[in-house]
Amino acid sequence: NAGVTQTPKFQVLKTGQSMTLQCAQDMNHNSMYWYRQDPGMGLRLIYYSASEGTTDKGEVPNGYNVSRLNKREFSLRLESAAPSQTSVYFCASSEGGEGQPQHFGDGTRLSIL
């Protein structure tokens, strides 16, 4: 009963390094999302994908890229990490369409020094 799986769980990077966060879901969901969660800021949407082959920007897309590799997988890439990107990153998925709740992975805690 995996649901949404994120890897890695923890990562420390140096400023300027690149990194890809992986997300996979086994619920045959159409839509997938990437959020970041910072203290006092709540969850903020970075990018989302309403279906395989499509991606759209969310509230805070700068400094990130995404790839919807197939229906199951949605990756988030930091090309040149900055300390401001230190955060907890959550991937989520839903069946898609309105009125469908999103289901979240356990998160990736990323620290950038």
Next chain:
Amino acid sequence: EDKVVQSPLSLVVHEGDTVTLNCSYEVTNFRSLLWYKQEKKAPTFLFMLTSSGIEKKSGRLSSILDKKELFSILNITATQTGDSAIYLCAVEARGNEKLTFGTGTRLTIIP
């Protein structure tokens, strides 16, 4: 810009107490309001509310939406230590799958 405000920011109560968490919102073309519970890791879905005045209930948790006054409350009765968590409120607009989240209420239950 859509906005969600939750109150209080944090709350500490004794086991057995009843708590009420608040969520007010501003959203263009409202579709639904969702409540999530976040313990150590993933937020887990609790309720989705779309109609005003209809209570959703699950065990000791219940929630209701007031679309006229633009708010929702989440009630937890007979609280237990396992209810300790951050409770997140989010809204969804029509024609848009994106959720806008509040900053959450951190609830701590003291044995």
